[in-house]
Structure formats: structure tokens, C-alpha cells
Amino acid sequence: MAARGAVAADRSARPLSGERPFASARAWTGKELRAAPLRWPRPSALDVSIRALPGVGPKLAEAASEAGIETIWDLLLRFPHRHRSRQLRPLGSLSTGETGTVLVEVLGAKPRPFRKRRLTIVGVKVGDESGQVRATWFNQPWVAEKLEPGARLLLTGKLSGKGFTVNEWELVAAAGEAGAGGEVEGSSFVPVHAATEALRPQRIREWAEQAVELAPNAVEGLPAELRARRQLAAVGDAIKAAHFPESEEDLAAARQRLAFEELFLHQALLASRKRSRRAARPGPRFGSPGARVAAWLESLPFAPTADQRAAFAEIDADLVSGEPMARLLMGEVGSGKTVVAVYAMLRALEAGYQAALMAPTETLAEQHALT
Incomplete structure (x- = not known):
């Protein structure tokens, strides 16, 4: 209590x-x-x-x-999982192939589920003042227990030549009646929760309204x-x-x-883990780029782009920080990612370390070896 x-x-x-x-x-x-x-x-x-x-x-x-x-x-x-409009349509106003929400009454006898191929089907005649149709549920056998003659239903689905295929449904309480969903009137933007055999969507919605x-x-x-x-x-x-x-x-x-x-x-969690790993295992501190890197940059038949120079600067900042570097370089095909990778490798060689360039295919590895 x-x-x-x-x-x-x-x-x-x-x-x-x-x-x-x-x-x-x-x-x-x-x-x-x-x-x-x-x-x-x-x-x-x-x-x-x-x-x-x-x-x-x-x-x-x-x-x-x-x-x-x-x-x-x-x-x-x-x-x-989605929201729907609660704008109701008369059953007779729906055209074949049209989707809508209708308020109807069960007209036929209480149905029994039956199997057809791999489907469990429940079907019952429903109607309003504008017309009647056979409503069909697929793979929801428990629905049959709720479809008593005279029960009022709020159905959302699609009308076809074979009837009304129900996508979502609610059992609507009559005035002064308990145990079903709320009145049809209310918000025009209605949440649709995933249902289970024991929990109807409107039940979860009623709880959510309080919560x-x-x-x-x-x-x-x-x-x-x-x-x-x-x-x-x-x-x-x-x-x-x-x-x-x-x-x-x-x-x-x-x-x-x-x-x-x-x-x-x-992202905050990943950053925290990364910081912890770096603190637990410090990396070597590299100096500034030397003559080998400078000579290589001079030998390039083009000037590095602004984005490539920015990547060089970020790599340099990591290499002098004393913390292990872990970076993912992203770019379009032909944007010059390999140049940035070679820059990082040369920085390691200048500092007395080794570097390896791995390629995902043998063909690409041969191309790198030739160039």
C-alpha cells in the first residue's frame, strides 16, 4: 500500500x-x-x-x-511501435484496397479459429450503420474468445475483395461497461503498443497514461x-x-x-573505456616529423589536401601524447586515405619502430607493393 x-x-x-x-x-x-x-x-x-x-x-x-x-x-x-490517427470512417465509405479505422459491432456467432496451410485464421461478420463485412485476423487465435455477438470493436486494417484484414484492434466498452478499452472519443493521435495474448494494446496504453x-x-x-x-x-x-x-x-x-x-x-562509455585502456598501457612518445617524412611529402606528385593535412595533424597529436593511438580513417574511394596511412607508417619508422600495411585482397596488396 x-x-x-x-x-x-x-x-x-x-x-x-x-x-x-x-x-x-x-x-x-x-x-x-x-x-x-x-x-x-x-x-x-x-x-x-x-x-x-x-x-x-x-x-x-x-x-x-x-x-x-x-x-x-x-x-x-x-x-x-507507432501512432495512428483515431479519425473514424464509416465502413461503407472505404474503397477496395483502402486502409482505415472503423467502429463496428460483431454480428455473427462467436467464431472458432481454423488452420489453413501455416496460418491460424479467425473470421467474423462485423458491421455498422453503413455496411457489413467479414473481418479476418491472422495468427491471433486468442482473439476468438473476445468476439462475442454484439461486442463493439475498433478495427484498423485494409479492405479487400475478400473482406477486412485486421492489423490492429481494440475491444471498446459501452457506456458504463468495464473490462474493455476506453471510449472512442479522446486524443486523435493514439499510441499503438505491441500486444501479447494476455495484454491488449489498449491495456498497456491505459497504464502508460498513468505512468x-x-x-x-x-x-x-x-x-x-x-x-x-x-x-x-x-x-x-x-x-x-x-x-x-x-x-x-x-x-x-x-x-x-x-x-x-x-x-x-x-559514446561517453566508449570514451571512458578508451581513456582507461590508455592510462593502463601508456604508449611511446614520438617527436616531431623528421627529414624522412619531409622528403616523402616533397616527393609526392601532388599537394596534400586540407583534409589530409588535418588528418596528419591529428595523428601527430596522438603520437606525441604518450597514449596508444586507435583511429579509424573514413573517406570516399580515391580521396587519399592510403597517403594518410603511409604518413603514419613513416612517423613510426622515423621513431625507430616498425609498421605494416595490410590489405583485404591479394590484388590490392600487389597494387600497394608496386606503388
Whole structure:
């Protein structure tokens, strides 16, 4: 019960971006900044069990665990695989080959799954005031248990000459009815989560609607100076916008913000490991380029390009640092990468060391030997 209380108490923490669209590039005014609520993240609020959410009992918690959702934080990181418009179409307005979302009622008897080749198929007649059609699900046999006569369904799929192929579906509750999805009305930009046999997409969405109010408690992985310089939103705001964006611009900005942090932290980890390796195994310190390198540069039938000279300078900086050099040189075919490699080899030879040039094919090795 203590965990439930913690969740309820933290719902007052609202994202700073609630005053304006998430993707807005407009700078905050002094008045807006002074009026913005102060918040102190509590990461422990995200480590509580998914059962802290209202309506999540042992059975649903077990189903969530099987789907990889143990805590509130796990739920927040289960981002929708896509978002769709909730603009409904009358069934009769769809043309053959057209994709759309329709609100229909099950008209036929409760179906039974059947096998055809390697497919498990569930089919049932559905309709609205504008028409009727046979709706078909592939490889989702558990759907049949939900298709009681009179059940209201929100279906997204494609109409063909053989019927309506269902890509996504929700069981919609009638007024005052519990146990199905929410009302059809609401946000016009709806997240679509990956479903399991025990967890319908709308169930995960309902949980996410509660969990995103705790997103401001997420630990910020980016330095404040970097966020300010690149005008990046707080990670909690980005998580909320990734689940429930108000527009496609919000969704794109949220994904970019989260991807930037992921790549930044990955690069920071690699840099830390590289620094540790260098500190544990120092390399020799080379002097400045000598006569052999100078004579070789003079012998070239062309002047090195600005990019090649920049690569020479970076190699020189590494060789005098006393730390092992590990570099990857990238360039288009014919851009002069081999010249840069030979420069590094000559620097090693001048310092009394050996160097080897390896080629991926025998033909290329012969070409290097001849030139």
C-alpha cells in the first residue's frame, strides 16, 4: 500500500512543457520561467512494481512480467511501435484496397479459429450503420474468445475483395461497461503498443497514461550545459511526448531527444573505456616529423589536401601524447586515405619502430607493393 501512495503523491509533478507544444523552439519568457513549477526528481518512484498502478492485480502483473514489464520504469520504456490517427470512417465509405479505422459491432456467432496451410485464421461478420463485412485476423487465435455477438470493436486494417484484414484492434466498452478499452472519443493521435495474448494494446496504453505522470522522476542523463546549448527538453518530458504526442512534430522531437541521449551515453562509455585502456598501457612518445617524412611529402606528385593535412595533424597529436593511438580513417574511394596511412607508417619508422600495411585482397596488396 505504501507504493500505491507514492504513485498517487507524485502525480502532481507535471512536465514543464505542458504550457506549450513539446517541439516548440520558442524561448521561454522570464514570466514563464518564474511561473514554472520546481520539481525534484525521485527515481525511486519509478522502481516500484507495476502493481502500484490502480487496477493492476496479481494476474495482470504476471502477464506484464511475461511481457518484460516489472516496474513503472519498464512500462515507460515500452514505447509504442507507432501512432495512428483515431479519425473514424464509416465502413461503407472505404474503397477496395483502402486502409482505415472503423467502429463496428460483431454480428455473427462467436467464431472458432481454423488452420489453413501455416496460418491460424479467425473470421467474423462485423458491421455498422453503413455496411457489413467479414473481418479476418491472422495468427491471433486468442482473439476468438473476445468476439462475442454484439461486442463493439475498433478495427484498423485494409479492405479487400475478400473482406477486412485486421492489423490492429481494440475491444471498446459501452457506456458504463468495464473490462474493455476506453471510449472512442479522446486524443486523435493514439499510441499503438505491441500486444501479447494476455495484454491488449489498449491495456498497456491505459497504464502508460498513468505512468507518464511519473516520468519527471526519470534521472537526467545529459549535462545541463549540453541540454541548454542544444535546446534539448528534459528526459521526462521527452518520454511523455514519445508516448502521447500532441502532433507528429512532438513525436519526432521526442524520439530525436531520446535517441541523442542514448547515443551520447554510449559514446561517453566508449570514451571512458578508451581513456582507461590508455592510462593502463601508456604508449611511446614520438617527436616531431623528421627529414624522412619531409622528403616523402616533397616527393609526392601532388599537394596534400586540407583534409589530409588535418588528418596528419591529428595523428601527430596522438603520437606525441604518450597514449596508444586507435583511429579509424573514413573517406570516399580515391580521396587519399592510403597517403594518410603511409604518413603514419613513416612517423613510426622515423621513431625507430616498425609498421605494416595490410590489405583485404591479394590484388590490392600487389597494387600497394608496386606503388
